[in-house]
Amino acid sequence: MPERVPVISEKLSKTSAIFTPMEKQTTIKDIALALKVSISTVSRALRDAPDVGEETRKAVKALAEELDYQPNKLALSLLKKQTNTIGLIIPNLDYVLATMVKGIDEVALEAGYTVMVCQSDESFGREMVNTKRLLESLVDGFIISVSSETMVFEHIKKIQSKKIPLVLFDRVINNINVPKVRLDNIEGGRLAAKHLIEQGYSKIAILGGPENLNISNERIEGFTQTLKSNKIKYDKNLLIHCDFNQDYAYMAAKELLSMKTRPDAIFAISDRLAVGAMLAIKEAGLSMPKDIGLVGFNNEPITKLLTPSITSVEMHAFEMGKATAKLFIQLLHGEEDLMEKDIIIKPKLFIRESSNRGIKINSK
Amino acid sequence: MPERVPVISEKLSKTSAIFTPMEKQTTIKDIALALKVSISTVSRALRDAPDVGEETRKAVKALAEELDYQPNKLALSLLKKQTNTIGLIIPNLDYVLATMVKGIDEVALEAGYTVMVCQSDESFGREMVNTKRLLESLVDGFIISVSSETMVFEHIKKIQSKKIPLVLFDRVINNINVPKVRLDNIEGGRLAAKHLIEQGYSKIAILGGPENLNISNERIEGFTQTLKSNKIKYDKNLLIHCDFNQDYAYMAAKELLSMKTRPDAIFAISDRLAVGAMLAIKEAGLSMPKDIGLVGFNNEPITKLLTPSITSVEMHAFEMGKATAKLFIQLLHGEEDLMEKDIIIKPKLFIRESSNRGIKINSK
DNA sequence: TTGTAAGCGTTATCAT
């Protein structure tokens, strides 16, 4: 009885059914024996090899059908050194990543691959462990989005040194010779900044993610670049890094709002952070978009539903997942050299109530 | 270049790295050869068998370390007829299921199992295909939550007939001799009804899920039971079944609200449906909880954030996932007979603005 | 203490 589950009631009674590891399946040998032919003949018949007698083939297939024969993939994998399995390592299963996984899954399945999803839970340690396990499981390749803690890449290098196909996506590692699929995060930051500037905001704070996370830093970079090119002063004190956690964002925003001259807008590099900020804004009695503007990132469904609705940058998660899996499959087929392939998906801004003052000031 | 991806730019250049299936790994044979001992000796040394010479053991281990030897799991699995892999089939990766997967993953990993997650996407066909593939992959067992389309259970029976461990969770199948973990959905329905009655609502509509989905029907059953025992008339016209889709729920709610005598409350059997209903309610210019009450199910984070916040029934998804995986592991270890085990988790009502009139009428 | 050999389920290479 699991302890932490609130209230659990159980019904129990008796029957008999203890499991032995993998009940004996029908094998090609069984068929051979029954039909008094050799194992290799059965193998050939089953695979429709050209050099099998017509009758033999029929007999074999009939019996195989009858005995519900299924080829043992393990044996095949051992022989072929190929498991038709993809190791997928992701930091969590939040909306965005779940959507990406959906895309990856769809393409992979179609191509005949099964995906083993492992969550690193934003922990570098678990990412290492997952890599190790999947490596041992002899997956045919890896698709990885690194955790926010990941700063050293021995596990990635290990995969590479073993010449195992690898694609990084979303949270990629720069300066490393691996095919990647990612968002143009800098552009995403730019879009957000441009919009806020056009709406007349000028003292803009940023809620960033963990300090060493490149997707966060790129969004911030694009954002501040645009501030500069529009001659808007960027105050470093208005940048707060926090974990991807609504509560942290709430506290960070609270801090921002309590400054002597508070910011008149907040750019959060994820919607989850934006939601935290929104709670703080409401609590402070400020109204959006009048007193303060708010822009998030990811365009999660919730942004449309909140009051006010939140302006956000769409990252096309599902398509990104599909593109990633497609690239991976290409890589596996190895027709061309894709090691430096770098697929960059363009973000799109969805303007909503939280920042839309209905005006338009020029911007670059 | 994936077509549907909005805008994609690519950089490409040349290096050399075509993949051959699984680069040759170090095997015990290599070690044996190098050390001029037999394969079995190496095997023994590596596994710390008692009957190996101390020096031999050291030498073997040293070389294994040096060559970065890793035992081939495929070979082991073939031999042991056990893959240490769990096949997990779920209808989707929405918030609730993603949370459950997290719980399952955590427990499974700890127990040394890797999870293969397959999404049926609410399609019976895909559920069958997934089952077939996982069966072929020789997973050690299955954890399944059936799709909303699933009405015939041949695939389940096939798993059972092969004596492969199986646990059903959340969306289980009744009247089938399989260990299960599920919510007390009837109680969930009761809690919702009781609350609405206490708040003075009396003409209550229900937004149900797909018609043959038991979790939906149980919630409805608990709900209507409670209406009856409180002498509140239950009008069958006020029950609408719809797919788990916000838009359908929106339209269904719109229909309900346009009736000659409209309902004064809506019970939605999922939060997603509740959100759809909320949009329709707002559009109709009605205010919650005064004009109309609304209760959802799942207690997703969004229910707290919306305006008004939505009353919802918590189902302890994470704990449910953990309980499921624990039961599965127990089943695998097979110490007791668990075939009729039925773990039932108790739901909890979280009362929020959408239905809280701050009054309390007696109810049973 | 160490080696030999069979076996897990399959395919592929030779013969026949």
Added chain:
DNA sequence: ATGATAACGCTTACAA
């Protein structure tokens, strides 16, 4: 057209 045999990487009696 079919059969024998080796091989994939490993464990495990059984011999030595």
